Amino acid sequence: MKRRRCQMCGRAIRRDQLAVFVAGRPDGPAQPVSEPPLHADCAAYALHVCPRLVTGHRAGQVCVAEAAEYALLEEHVAQGPDPSSLITYIRAPGERPAVTDAPSVLQNYLALPAAPWIQADRWLDAGN
Ligand SMILES: [Zn+2]
Numbered sequence: 001m002k003r004r005r006c007q008m009c010g011r012a013i014r015r016d017q018l019a020v021f022v023a024g025r026p027d028g029p030a031q032p033v034s035e036p037p038l039h040a041d042c043a044a045y046a047l048h049v050c051p052r053l054v055t056g057h058r059a060g061q062v063c064v065a066e067a068a069e070y071a072l073l074e075e076h077v078a079q080g081p082d083p084s085s086l087i088t089y090i091r092a093p094g095e096r097p098a099v100t101d102a103p104s105v106l107q108n109y110l111a112l113p114a115a116p117w118i119q120a121d122r123w124l125d126a127g128n
Pocket of ligand 1: 006007008009010011038039042
């Protein structure tokens, strides 16, 4: 995700190409996703053949965002106030977290596409 590579074919998504994100029904327009982007052709192929997307519990609820750019966020895990607890928080790279000063471990990258989410069926019907 950090290197703008397609999660299906592994090749770079050039800056003149849109990065396509596929997710279950997003909670809102600014929903970060943990799945890396895809080329448009790779996303269309996945939406036709991936059992998880076609027949799983997400079928019919899958959305797509085509974005020229996306913000990269970090999901961290740190020890909570109770030594036996862990807290998870999201921050921009290099941003100081507001929730804890405890050392943390980078758990995952998240992407925040700079584009609206649309129903995957509508995206495919538009010629993708
Ligand atoms: Zn690809």
